[in-house]
Amino acid sequence: MPLRSAGGRGACCTVSESAAPIAAVTRRGARCAQAYAADRRQHRGGVAAPEQGGRPALAMRRACGDMRGVCPIPVSLQPSAKGTSRVNALSEQILSELRRLLSEMSDGGSVGPSVYDTARALRFHGNVTGRQDAYAWLIAQQQADGGWGSADFPLFRHAPTWAALLALQRADPLPGAADAVQAARRFLQRQPDPYAHAVPEDAPIGAELILPQFCGEAASWLGGVAFPRHQALLPLRQARLVKLGAVATLPSGHPLLHSWEAWGTLPSTACPDEDGSIGISPAATAAWRAHAVTQGSTPQVGRADAYLQAASRATRSGIEGVVPNVWPINVFEPCWSLYTLHLAGLFAHPALAEAVRVIVAQLDARLGVRGLGPALHFAADADDTAVALCVLHLAGRDPAVDALRHFEIGELFVTFPNERNASVSTNIHALHALRLLGKPAAGTSAYVEANRNPHGLWDNEKWHVSWLYPTAHAVAALAQGKPQWRDERALAALLQAQRDDGGWGAGRASTFEETAYALFALRVMDGSEEPTGRRRIAHAVARALGWMLARHAAHALPQTPLWIGKELYCPTRVVRVAELAGLWLALRWGRHVLAEGAGAAP
Numbered sequence: 001m002p003l004r005s006a007g008g009r010g011a012c013c014t015v016s017e018s019a020a021p022i023a024a025v026t027r028r029g030a031r032c033a034q035a036y037a038a039d040r041r042q043h044r045g046g047v048a049a050p051e052q053g054g055r056p057a058l059a060m061r062r063a064c065g066d067m068r069g070v071c072p073i074p075v076s077l078q079p080s081a082k083g084t085s086r087v088n089a090l091s092e093q094i095l096s097e098l099r100r101l102l103s104e105m106s107d108g109g110s111v112g113p114s115v116y117d118t119a120r121a122l123r124f125h126g127n128v129t130g131r132q133d134a135y136a137w138l139i140a141q142q143q144a145d146g147g148w149g150s151a152d153f154p155l156f157r158h159a160p161t162w163a164a165l166l167a168l169q170r171a172d173p174l175p176g177a178a179d180a181v182q183a184a185r186r187f188l189q190r191q192p193d194p195y196a197h198a199v200p201e202d203a204p205i206g207a208e209l210i211l212p213q214f215c216g217e218a219a220s221w222l223g224g225v226a227f228p229r230h231q232a233l234l235p236l237r238q239a240r241l242v243k244l245g246a247v248a249t250l251p252s253g254h255p256l257l258h259s260w261e262a263w264g265t266l267p268s269t270a271c272p273d274e275d276g277s278i279g280i281s282p283a284a285t286a287a288w289r290a291h292a293v294t295q296g297s298t299p300q301v302g303r304a305d306a307y308l309q310a311a312s313r314a315t316r317s318g319i320e321g322v323v324p325n326v327w328p329i330n331v332f333e334p335c336w337s338l339y340t341l342h343l344a345g346l347f348a349h350p351a352l353a354e355a356v357r358v359i360v361a362q363l364d365a366r367l368g369v370r371g372l373g374p375a376l377h378f379a380a381d382a383d384d385t386a387v388a389l390c391v392l393h394l395a396g397r398d399p400a401v402d403a404l405r406h407f408e409i410g411e412l413f414v415t416f417p418n419e420r421n422a423s424v425s426t427n428i429h430a431l432h433a434l435r436l437l438g439k440p441a442a443g444t445s446a447y448v449e450a451n452r453n454p455h456g457l458w459d460n461e462k463w464h465v466s467w468l469y470p471t472a473h474a475v476a477a478l479a480q481g482k483p484q485w486r487d488e489r490a491l492a493a494l495l496q497a498q499r500d501d502g503g504w505g506a507g508r509a510s511t512f513e514e515t516a517y518a519l520f521a522l523r524v525m526d527g528s529e530e531p532t533g534r535r536r537i538a539h540a541v542a543r544a545l546g547w548m549l550a551r552h553a554a555h556a557l558p559q560t561p562l563w564i565g566k567e568l569y570c571p572t573r574v575v576r577v578a579e580l581a582g583l584w585l586a587l588r589w590g591r592h593v594l595a596e597g598a599g600a601a602p
Contacts, residue, residue, distance in 0.1 A: 087587055093554060094584045095351040101573050101580075102337065102355035108275070108328030112561060112570035113315040115141050115148045117323045119163035120261055120283035121308065124290040125321065128171050134321030138164055139176045146187030149567055152507030153465050155194050156204055158228065160567045161187060162214035169221070185227075193228035199236065201421055202462050205566050206259035208236035208420075213262045236420075244269075253378045254279070255416050258326075259566070261287035267297040273377035275328060276300075276307030280375045282323035283566070285311075316557065316572070325569035331366065332374035334359045335387045337577040342394055343476055343520040344581035345588075360395040363388050371403040381415045382407035383463070386429035393436045401437050404430060411443025423462045424451045425470045432477035448474055456489035465562050466506040472517035475524045486528045494521055495540050502547030511560050512551060513575050515544050516582025523585060538589070545586040552583055 104110075118138055122131055141148055141164075148164050149157035165184040171177040194200055195211065204210075211230045218227065240256075241263060249269055250257055257270050257279030264270060270278050270288055278284040289304040291297075311327040312320060338359060341347045347356065366372060371385030385404050392399040407413045413430040415423045427447050434441035453459050458474050459467035471494070479485040497518075503510025504518040519541060526537045558575040561568040 084591070087591060091584060091587050092351075094580045094587075095349065097555060098341075098346070098577060098580050098584075099352055099355050101577055102334075102352065102359060105330070105334045105337070105359065105573065108310065108314060108330050109333040110316065110572040111314055111324035111327050111329060112559070112572050113137070113317045113319075113322045114282070114325035114565075114567065114569055115160035116163045116567045117281070117283040117286075117325050118321065119160070119167040121286035121323050122321060123163075123167045123170070124261075124286040126290070128174065131321040132174060133319045135168070135171050135174050135177065137317065137319050137322050138167065139174075139180050142180050142183065146183035146185075147191065148184075150507065150561070153568060154191070155200060155202065156465070156564070156568045157191070158194075158230075159204055159207065159210055159214075161191075162211065162218070166214065166217060188227040191228060193230060195228070195230040195232045197232055199232050199420075201460055202465070202564065204564060206262060207566075208233045209240055209259050209262035210566060212237045253373070255379050255381075257281070257284060260284035264288065265291060267292040267295060272300050272303050272307070275310075275375075275377055276303035276305075277311075277327075277377075278304075280326055280328060280378050282308060282311045282325075282327065286323075325565040325567060326374070328375045329571060329574075330375055331363075331372050331384055331388070333571060333574055335363065335372075335384060335391055336571075336574045338391045338394075339387050340520075340574070340578050340581050342390070343472060343523070344516075344585045345523065346581055346584065347394055356395070360392065360397065364392055364397055364399075367392065367399060367403060369400075369403060371406060379416065380406075381426075382413040383415050383423065383426040383429055386413070386426065386433040389433040390429065390436055393433070399437070401434065401439050404433060412447055413444065421462065424448070424458055425461050425463055425473060427451075428458075428470060428474045428477050432473070432480055435477065435480040445478070448478065452490075455493040456487065457493050461564075463564050465564055465568060466511075466514050466517070468504055468506065468514040468517040468521075469562075472520040475521040479524045479527075484528050487525065488533075490521075491525050491529075491533065491537075494518060494525075495536060498540055498543065502543035502545075504544075506562075510547060511562070512548065512579040512582070513558065513560065513562060515548060516578045516585075519544060519582045519585050519589075523589075541586055541589045545583075545590055548583045548586060 115138065118134060122128075122134055122138065125131055128135065143149070143151060145151065147157045148160040151157075161184055165181060165188070168177045168181050168184070172181075195203075195207070199208070212233050215227075215229055244250075244256065244263055247269075249271070252271055252273045256263075258281045260270055260278050260281070261283045264284070264287065267288060270284075272278060272285070272288070273280075276285070278288045285304050285307055289301055289308075292301055292304070308323065309320075311323045314327050315322055315324050338347065338356060341349075341352065341356070346352060363372075366376065367385075367388055368380075371380035371382070372388050373380045373384055380403075382404060385407070389399050389401065389404060404413070407415070407417075407430075412422050413427050415426045427444055431441050431444045431448055434444060448458075451458060451460060453467075457467055458470035461467070461470045464470065471490070475487070475490065478487070498504055499510050501510055503512075503515040505511045505514045522537050522541060526534055529537065556576075558570055558572055558579065560575075561570040562575075563569050563571055
């Protein structure tokens with residue numbers, strides 16, 4: 001099945017059996033629009049009028065039968081016992097699934113399949129007939145316009161499209177390969193070059209090394225065909241290569257090993273880590289393996305093979321040769337999952353206590369003086385270190401802030417030393433960690449505040465394509481330790497961005513993951529709002545709950561890639577934890593509204 005474009009978890013999803021009775025409540029609200037509007041006028045749970053900053057009344061928006069999106073749960077001060085039982089049952093189901101996800105996080109991590117890495121691995125594998133299923137999968141991911149990747153985010157389509165094109169041009173005998181190559185060539189001829197004159201701040205990982213290499217490889221057989229040349233990347237690539245040429249061997253886990261496939265040719269310049277990977281990258285590992293076999297350096301090839309097989313299993317695709325964009329992520333996955341639980345108010349939930357305790361103990365043992373990276377055998381970075389410090393403090397531990405200070409330059413924190421541009425979310429997480437630990441953070445706070453867009457939100461992020469991700473985390477960090485913190489501009493923009501269907505999304509459609517991030521931000525904002533603002537928030541949450549219930553299915557596998565690597569990718573468990581935590585939060589919020597007649601956040 002083709003990877004859906006970002007925002008693609010829309011109408012194609014069905015209501016799960018457990019969620020159906022609750023979703024039916026929202027449908028009954030549609031049939032009783034007039035009664036619901038009257039009810040809102042009588043009770044405090046209603047939405048603010050437009051002149052108070054609220055959205056137009058639902059009855060007005062439903063005039064003439066214009067029913068767009070999912071209806072919210074009707075507000076009633078006397079919920080039925082049956083309805084409450086169903087909500088409680090779904091909440092328990094969510095907690096059970098969260099507990100299972102947390103308990104599985106000792107297998108290296110779960111990451112969705114990658115077009116880029118799969119195409120690169122296939123090209124380096126050499127045996128087309130031995131990987132026919134993987135080639136068929138690759139062809140199936142091609143979009144109708146001939147490119148690969150989401151049309152919602154064109155900046156991230158070049159690397160997977162180039163990689164797939166170069167892999168398929170040698171697979172002519174396979175059904176559909178020749179047509180896919182022709183369609184990809186037409187796509188590249190039409191596609192504007194985002195690197196013609198400058199390098200975007202949110203460029204994919206390794207773009208300065210990967211894309212110029214692709215252009216060089218393609219020039220010999222594309223001939224005079226006009227295609228993007230990525231001129232602004234050429235000086236950056238040359239500078240990188242000069243530095244790399246001065247180093248005989250990079251230490252295991254060095255960040256530049258993650259893109260070894262784009263610059264390495266000598267196996268001696270890298271050595272597989274304890275998991276058998278080169279830079280926790282299937283593409284880099286496949287490239288290194290191919291060069292090692294060609295040059296007779298085979299002692300480590302077996303470990304690389306074992307790594308690639310394990311990485312393929314992590315995609316849950318069931319197709320040999322289909323691999324993820326990055327693996328393992330055995331620090332990033334548990335860190336972000338527990339941090340997400342905190343954002344939803346679930347970190348200390350008794351039903352998750354044992355699973356959380358096990359992960360916290362592992363993180364505490366692993367955190368060293370140099371910090372933590374996304375995986376045990378990869379270089380430490382400020383982002384993973386900051387989130388780990390947050391999680392450990394929330395669990396009652398007393399981690400030293402020194403591990404984070406290694407990445408501090410002036411008033412900023414760099415994710416990795418010598419990175420091209422700073423990450424907003426890394427500094428957001430550093431700010432959150434510093435405030436939790438009671439350390440001065442005025443400079444970092446000023447940087448986070450200065451990186452808002454004109455609407456008061458955060459959208460210039462280098463690790464996630466959606467503005468909702470850094471916004472949710474920024475709101476939590478800025479409000480930490482400040483009970484009266486308010487941000488009316490950000491709240492107004494967040495509520496305005498809610499779609500007619502009740503969800504949120506940076507692409508053309510709402511996604512479960514992004515809707516959860518919006519709810520996490522609203523939970524923080526609700527705490528210091530006046531009654532009018534809380535009613536506005538409660539109404540938005542009710543609409544979001546209706547949208548989520550109509551699309552929730554137990555144990556569903558997230559499909560939408562929104563995280564920035566060499567292309568957009570999906571860290572499956574991290575995203576699923578966010579989805580479930582968001583739905584649990586909305587359900588609990590709804591219970592409070594029904595019980596109290598106000599928009600009190602849980």
